[in-house]
Amino acid sequence: MTITFVGHGYVGLVTACVFADLGNEVYVIGHTTEKLNKLKNGDPIIYEPGLQEVLKRNLDSKRLHFTNSYEAVNKSEVVFIAVGTPPKPSGEADLSTVLEVAQQIGKNLGNHYTVVSCKSTVPVGTNRKIEAIIKEVVKTADFDVASVPEFLREGSALKDTFEPDRIVIGANNEKATNLLLKLHEGLTGERVTGTLESAELIKYAANSILATKISFANLIALLSEKVGANVEEVLTGIGLDRRIGNIFLSPGVGYGGSCFPKDVMALTHIGTTLGVDMGLLHGVTDINLAIKDLFYEKIKATAPDKNIGVWGLSFKPDTDDIREAPAFYVIGKLLEDDYQITAYDPEATENVKRLLRDKISYSDSAADAAKDKDALIIFTEWNEFKQFDLNELKKLLKKPVIIDGRNIYEPKKMKDMGFTYASVGRKTT
Numbered sequence: 001m002t003i004t005f006v007g008h009g010y011v012g013l014v015t016a017c018v019f020a021d022l023g024n025e026v027y028v029i030g031h032t033t034e035k036l037n038k039l040k041n042g043d044p045i046i047y048e049p050g051l052q053e054v055l056k057r058n059l060d061s062k063r064l065h066f067t068n069s070y071e072a073v074n075k076s077e078v079v080f081i082a083v084g085t086p087p088k089p090s091g092e093a094d095l096s097t098v099l100e101v102a103q104q105i106g107k108n109l110g111n112h113y114t115v116v117s118c119k120s121t122v123p124v125g126t127n128r129k130i131e132a133i134i135k136e137v138v139k140t141a142d143f144d145v146a147s148v149p150e151f152l153r154e155g156s157a158l159k160d161t162f163e164p165d166r167i168v169i170g171a172n173n174e175k176a177t178n179l180l181l182k183l184h185e186g187l188t189g190e191r192v193t194g195t196l197e198s199a200e201l202i203k204y205a206a207n208s209i210l211a212t213k214i215s216f217a218n219l220i221a222l223l224s225e226k227v228g229a230n231v232e233e234v235l236t237g238i239g240l241d242r243r244i245g246n247i248f249l250s251p252g253v254g255y256g257g258s259c260f261p262k263d264v265m266a267l268t269h270i271g272t273t274l275g276v277d278m279g280l281l282h283g284v285t286d287i288n289l290a291i292k293d294l295f296y297e298k299i300k301a302t303a304p305d306k307n308i309g310v311w312g313l314s315f316k317p318d319t320d321d322i323r324e325a326p327a328f329y330v331i332g333k334l335l336e337d338d339y340q341i342t343a344y345d346p347e348a349t350e351n352v353k354r355l356l357r358d359k360i361s362y363s364d365s366a367a368d369a370a371k372d373k374d375a376l377i378i379f380t381e382w383n384e385f386k387q388f389d390l391n392e393l394k395k396l397l398k399k400p401v402i403i404d405g406r407n408i409y410e411p412k413k414m415k416d417m418g419f420t421y422a423s424v425g426r427k428t429t
């Protein structure tokens, strides 16, 4: 098929590359000349494992095209909207870009049947708004709208797109659903088809339950510290119950990223405006904030000397994405307390420099960030940190103090090696 994506971020670029790889003719519309030129030259702009290779392969095969023109819409059977839907201060999703893009798509629809599919995470009712906007712009076009929410995870986005657990398609009729089922034929995963409203709600509900699992694990971590239990043992003990499962039941310094915080807030907003008591999700957000504050307090209590190293800035490993990364919140508070911070992240440093500039120092290696520091703080569980030689780390640090927001080391081993080791939901040793 010939298909178009509007937006070339983590979702648009990855899914466009995957559909090109499956043999489709794919156009990607962007609005920044500099980024489009980089993409045309094989630079994926974002860090995502394996992406550069797939991008290059499909540029070489001439199945993947980057453009700032909406003309591509005209020849496409399916047009995906994959632009951002950031939160407004109220928590409500900001749909301005989605709706603006819908208008442009409407103006450029061809004389043949097209399905305009929204991949962006949007509140229930948005696809009907998109439909109304397009109908207003072009009275006679032969089109349907569809909601095809995306579930990829940054860091494993390509694998998740080639081998998703499920593909959700919400549409008004079978014609649109069947065309999208055909487009997705080369991908694995269960198919879930239904109404526009169901598909829109599935996405918010899925992210909210994942965030709920994390906040629940953090609540149990907090209780574990109070009662002298080890949260990892507690969560293993409950997660082995197949009704519960242990995936995502992981304590830490809170969830971040461009999705969980905003999607939990957006679903809370949706429910509240409909008169539904959203106390459960208020609790999820409150715990996530509290856990970051408690981690900051733990750093202050464990590392009173203020020349510290930081490992990890991205909101999770294997991505350069720093949106809503817990590290930022905590670093911001530490800076107010006059901590001097030297940070290292394998991929996110350039993004952080653009925001924090010279407020902190940056290292080119994990070893350099730890060298001669009064303490080391771990915010992200990159493999590089898990595998770091702890004997070397002890020699590098001025004081052998580690405050670990991701529980990547064993407290007993750290104690035996002579570290002061504070982690989450476990006794400081």
Ligand SMILES: NC(=O)c1ccc[n+]([C@@H]2O[C@H](COP(=O)([O-])OP(=O)(O)OC[C@H]3O[C@@H](n4cnc5c(N)ncnc54)[C@H](O)[C@@H]3O)[C@@H](O)[C@H]2O)c1
Pocket: 006, 007, 008, 009, 010, 011, 012, 029, 030, 031, 032, 082, 083, 084, 085, 097, 100, 101, 119, 120, 121, 122, 150, 151, 152, 153, 154, 258, 259
């Ligand atoms: N990042 C994820 O892991 C993920 C996973 C599932 C769903 N989502 C959802 O998918 C959507 C996109 O997320 P993302 O992470 O890819 O965002 P992103 O910020 O990485 O990308 C957004 C893209 O939209 C482009 N854009 C903005 N305004 C535009 C305009 N007027 N015209 C054309 N392009 C424009 C930007 O240049 C960028 O390429 C969001 O709704 C998000 O919630 C994200």
